[in-house]
Amino acid sequence: MAHQHKYDANGKQLCCTLEEKINMKTDKDSGCCTTHKEHKHSDDDGHDHDHSSGDQTTLQMFTPAIISFSLLLIAIGFDNYFPQTWFSGWVRIAWYIVAYVPVGFPVLKEAFESIRKGEIFSEFLLMCIATIGAFSIGQFPEGVAVMLFYAIGEIFQTLAVQRAKSNIKLLLDQRPDEATVLKENIAISKKASEITVGEIIQLKPGEKLALDGKLLSYNATFNTAALTGESKPDSKLKGETVLAGMINLNTVVQVEVTTAYTDSKLSKILEMVQEATAKKAPTELFIRKFAKIYTPIVVFLAIAICVLPMLFVDNYVFRDWLYRALVFLVISCPCALVISIPLGYFGGIGAASKNGILFKGSSFLDIMASIQVVVMDKTGTLTKGVFKVQKVVAVDVSEADLVKWVASLETKSTHPVGTAIIEHAKGKEKGATVTDVEEIAGHGLKGKVDGNEILAGNVKLMKKYNISYDAEIDNTPFTIIVIAINQKYAGYFLIADEIKEDAKQAIESLHKVNIKTVMLSGDKQAVVNAVAEELSIDLAHGDLLPENKVEKVQELKSQNLKIAFVGDGVNDAPVVALADAGIAMGGLGSDATIETADIVIQNDQPYKIFTAINIGKKTKQIVWQNIGLAFTVKAIVLVLGAGGLATMWEAVFADVGVALLAILNAVRIQRMKF
Structure with a gap:
């Protein structure tokens, strides 16, 4: 790249x-x-192993462990079956040292580097003290075994982290380095980063689009899995937006670039996912801080276990109590916690991105797990936001003039309703002179078209300017754009939106897990009520301005409820920021809302709201399972070790065994179906 x-x-x-x-x-x-x-070890890292194994294969990673394991098995065999042979004295000691070096040297080096950087009490130091101490009292097999299994645990951690990162690296592969650009009908290859807005890209079947753009060909079909997590083909028509990362599936097409390489939707997705891995959840931060306090305490307790009994025990034997202290050190290594917990969150973020959901930090996985109320916008969130003009009523003006003037005014708006009116005009709006356009948030548009003052918006706009209109409009369960020309009511456009296919399933799924649903909309109450009734939404409010939406969310927050707000328009940005978890619909969503949101749903499916909550709950469940497992097993073996009832072998299970079980549990989330 x-x-x-x-x-x-x-x-x-x-x-x-x-x-x-x-x-x-x-x-x-x-x-x-x-x-x-x-x-490797900054103050912010807490516990940060080198899991970047470079170009090493799995076999290369396991080679030192295989060598140590083979030498250890041979040594144990001679110890048990041929104790009086040549395998004794300095030969035996040298053999165990050779078995120790392949797995022990990297850890000794890590411990030295940590101490040099001022981080004295690390898990590496614990392992070094324990294994060197075991050698000093003649427990050579245990010393090698502890370091061997610790090394195997580290390798499994590396493999688990690599697997967790695979989704991000897969995303990185979706953006090609080069693209074919047409210059005077001649196709030339050009670096994607050097292509400018306005240039024409030619895309062959099977090729990935490098930059966001507008389709110039009559139609095309794309695979959008890189952006949405869905492999279902998406058909596009001339003039529609196509995004970097989409794969052309059928004929050769041409795309006009509309966004710079670094500003493409895919670039933003990559940055969001990358930044998410750096933002830690409270549980993760607590465990890292806990480990920094816990490790030195463990070292001093081990010293106490070794030394203090000489003051109270009559038949005190230094070697026995040193062995107990070393067992204690091995057991108390905090690997299982400080590796499996971040890995659990990393897995949650990876599972979400694979499902077309972007979490901007692991903390939002925790928040989504505790959501009690989901507040949703209507247009573009629960409905498709693809409007069609069903009927035009003109009063004291010809329908042709009404359509022409209103469509001309709507060319200055980006609202889906305006797009529907422009499509209905079929080019009749061209040639009109439009000036003094003003967008009144939550109301509509005001401007001059061919010298006539036009007001186009909802009934609140008419009330704002004290213009009387047909009262029957208020009871129509459709979106109505009311028109006034030169301060006089001139008719309306009746526009219908369509509810998304999975909206009903999304609401039902949220209700099954006892989450309350609320819909807030700027549309009139009759339309809002009709949608709420069809979807069985608990509470619905219409006729709301952006500031009214903020007030409604503040009312819910005053009841100490955990709230997620889902929206797609620029007017939703303030309330998205206010909610505990702000969720943006990323396909139709405005850049302002996506930037403000904590979570982005890339394919605009309402059901993904429930999926995001479910992933949050599963991630939190796995994290706490690992915490419970680690503390329970370690506490039991710590007591047994201090009492002399547990050997180094039990200590190895309590440390490495629990770490491996926790890692396997953490990566489980990446295999789950949501």
Whole structure:
């Protein structure tokens, strides 16, 4: 992927590519990217292993462990069956040291590096003290075994993290480096990052679109899985928006670029997912802080277990109590917690992105797990936002003039209703002179068309300007755009929207898990009531301005309820920001709402709201299962170890065994069907 570094005023490099960000850390002093090997343990990292195994295969990663395991088995065999042979004395000690080095040296090195950076009490130090201590009292098999199984645990952690990152790397593969651009009907290959707005891209069947654009060909069919998580083909017509990452499925098509490479929807998705992995959940942050306090306490307790009994025990034997202290150290290593918990959240974010849902941080997985009320906008969220003009009523003006003037005014708006009126006009709006256009939030449009002052909007707009209109309009369960020309009522457009296919299923699923549903809309109450009744929504409010939506959400928050708000329009941005979890519909959604939102649903399906909540609940459940498992097993074996009833072998299970079980549990979420 093409990449240009950014620099500050002093020439210092400030950023790195998204690929580098995923596989590297950022140096806090320089702002530049450094590999894990160069920067493994910062204050913010808490516990951050080098899981970037580079180009190593799984076999290469396991090779040191296989060597140590083979040498250990041979040594144990000689110890048990041929104790009086050549395998004794210094030969035996040397053999165990050789078995220890392949798995022990990397950990010794890590411990040294941590101490050099001022992080004395790390799990690496615990493992080094425990294993070297075991060697010092002649427990060679246990010393090698502890380090061996610890190394195997680290490898499984690496593999688990790699699996968790696979969805992000898959996204990175969706954006091609180059594209075919037409210059005077000649096709030339050009770097995607150098293509400018307005250029024409030619896309062959099977090729991925590199930048967002507008379809110039009559029609085309695309695979949108990279953006939405859905492999169902999406048909587009001439003039419709197509996005970077979409794959052309049938004929050669042409696309006019409308967005710069770095501003494409896919670029924003990649940044959202990357940033999400850096934003920690409260549980994760607590565990990391806990581990920093817990580890030194464990070291001092181990010293106490070894030394203090000499003051109280008559037949005190230093070797026995040192062994108990070493067992205690092995058991108390916090690996299971500080690795499996972040991995659980990482898995949740990965599972969500695979389902077309982007969480902007693991903290929002926790929030979604505790949501009690889902508040939704109507248009574009529960309905398709694809309006059709069903009827035009003109009063004291010809229908042709009414359609022409209103459609001309609506060309200055981006609202789906305006688009429906323009489509209904079929080009009749062209040639009209439009001036002094003003968009009145929550009301409609005001402007001059061919010298006539036109008001086009809902009934609130008429009331605002004290213009009387046909009262029967208020009871019509359809969207009505009321028109006034030169301060006089001139008729209306009756427009119908269509409810999304999965909206009913989404509401039913939310009700099954005891989540209350509320709909807030700027549309009139009659239309809102009709939609709410069809979908069985608990509470519905219409005729709302953006500030009224904020008030309604504040009322719910005053009842100490956890609230998620789902919207797609720019007017929804304030209330999205106010909610505990702001959810944006990413396909039709405005950039302002997507930027403000905590969670983005890429394919605009309401059912994904329930999916997001379900993923949050499953992630939290797995995280707490791991916490419970680790604390329970370790507490039991810690007591047994301190009392001399547990050996190093039980300690290995309590540490590495529990860590592996927790990791397997954490990656389970990535295989779940939502």
